[in-house]
Amino acid sequence: MEWVTPEQAEHYESVLGFARTLPRDTLERDREEMFSREAWNRCAEFGIQGMPIPAEFGGGGADVVTTMLGLEALGYGCDDAGLVFSINAHMWTSEVPIWTFGTAQQRERWLAGLCDGRFIGCHTITEPGAGSDAFGMKSTAKPVPGGFVLNGSKTFITNAPVADLLIVFARSGEGIGPYGISAFLVEAATKGLTVGGQLDKMGLRTSPMAEVFLEDCFVPSEALLGGEGQGGEIFQTSMRWERACIMASQVGTMRRTMEACVTYARERRQFGKPIAKFESVSDKIANMKVAVDAARALVLRVGWLMDHGRDTMVEAAVAKTFVSEAAVRTHLDAVQVFGGYGYMTEYGIERGLRDAVGGTIYSGTSEIQRRIIARGLGL
Ligand SMILES: Cc1cc2nc3c(=O)[nH]c(=O)nc-3n(C[C@H](O)[C@H](O)[C@H](O)COP(=O)(O)OP(=O)(O)OC[C@H]3O[C@@H](n4cnc5c(N)ncnc54)[C@H](O)[C@@H]3O)c2cc1C
Incomplete structure (x- = not known):
């Protein structure tokens, strides 16, 4: 393999060898729109989900190029593109923001479990009326004593049907565009948060997707990720x-x-x-x-x-x-x-x-x- 170090080439080969051992049942699960938790767990056990996260938080501490090579090898060796997509969504929109913006407590609470397969994360920004113009969102986070109350609805949320943790974006203050938007770490079982039925889609059918509804959903102040208004x-x-x-x-x-x-x-x-x-x-x-x-x-x-x-x-x-x-x-x-x-x-x-x-x-x-x-x- 050109350009890469011998260690990176070895990493590629090792992920490829692993990916080829994953079950070849994608054809049937694609028809049924079935996510494989078993394959998810095996990937986590091998170290896929945690690849770029520093070892102190439970990850593999790989640099970005090495991580990319690992993910290329996964896409090459594993024919379940939905699973690979779900893993990617989880890594970049759940692990990375907590690693980059989380407090010590938030990292401690979530990162190791997101890396080792215990938890599945998802990222909820898109709304029925706000897609490309994501910052045109209508969901609100009203500050109240001890926390925030979230209201709104989100759609096209990858992993929502199987998620333990949802990163929810909502408007907590005045401002246009990204200003006034905050991000919250919301546990799936939180009162006032409902995940809709699985959405039927054209492709990536083994990657589960749903709508998410927030109705007077109270989250404590500690659920705020980064500072207030840092959601953008x-x-x-x-x-x-x-x-x-x-x-x-x-x-x-x-x-x-x-x-x-x-x-x-x-x-x-x-x-x-x-x-x-x-x-x-x-x-x-x-x-x-x-x-x-x-x-x-x-x-x-x-x-x-x-x-x-x-x-x-x-x-x-x-x-x-x-x-x-x-x-x-x-x-x-x-x-x-x-x-x-x-x-x-x-x-x-x-x-x-x-x-x-x-x-x-x-x-x-x-x-x-x-x-x-x-x-x-x-x-
Ligand atoms: C497989 C899949 C997984 C997804 N997972 C998630 C997820 O996990 N979390 C989440 O929050 N969202 C997710 N989404 C939603 C995704 O981010 C949105 O679908 C996307 O941003 C487009 O928004 P929209 O569908 O509302 O289309 P619209 O924004 O309504 O766009 C419709 C068309 O208009 C075009 N358009 C819009 N604005 C402009 C412009 N300014 N200039 C030129 N053309 C423009 C678009 O390019 C498009 O062709 C997912 C979507 C898919 C398909």
Whole structure:
């Protein structure tokens, strides 16, 4: 493997070896929209969920590039993209904000359990009327003696049906945009918090998702994450990590799909020869190779910048836009290479396409990423 240290290459191989031991039952669970807690626990036991969290809080203390390589290997070796997505969402939007903004007590209470698989976290910002314009949220956190009372409703919340901890964003004070928004650590069993039924979706079906309702939900002052009004900064920190790191797993998935296409195109014969001999087929696979290599370079660039303490707002948006769109293209082409077999659920190729589409929407749509990139160019 180019660019990386021998230790990082070894880490990649070790995660890949582990990922290949995970059960191959995704086809059935995708139909049933079933999350695998067992696979979740096995990943945690191996050290996936805790990879970048410092050892003193129960994690593996890996740098960002090493973490990204581990997540790429997980995406390459494990065909349950929903599980990989749930793990990523948990890491970047639950662990990272608590590690970065939490008090000693909050870190002590949550981090070790989030790393070792006991707890599942989720991040609740999107509302029915506030998606891309997340800071246009209507949910409120009214300060009262001893804490806050939360009211509002949230939607599209990954992991909510199985979560122990919800990071809830709500407006606690005056201000426009990110100003006046605070983040709260809310236990799933808190009175006044209800998780709706599991939402039925196009892809990533093994990653559970639901709406969340807050009705006069009292949380003590100790539930406030960071300072009052710091919610916008907490959200942006999570998004910077998530946009880059989730795409590392997508690089692994794209590579797995490309290799499946290489094998299939060599074996499948039409007109007396392997379909790989038709240039319009092999060109599609060559394009996949270009996409995988470019995607990996863009993702690792963000990791390198993060490891060197540099700002990555624009670079993460560039990586997110390119990789998520390249993943859709790669999987659409893979369906074409496999022909009718690609269109049938049994081969898992069409599932890759359904799973990939979500990448252009979650963590900020492609259109929003292009707004960030354009702003970075002074436009
Ligand atoms: C698989 C998946 C997992 C998710 N997980 C979570 C989660 O765990 N927690 C959470 O809080 N949310 C989650 N979301 C929600 C996600 O963040 C939102 O769906 C996303 O931000 C877009 O919001 P929206 O769906 O309301 O679309 P809208 O904001 O209504 O956008 C609709 C269309 O308009 C475009 N648009 C909007 N504004 C602009 C603009 N300024 N310029 C150009 N185009 C624009 C969008 O790009 C899009 O094409 C998840 C979504 C998905 C698909």
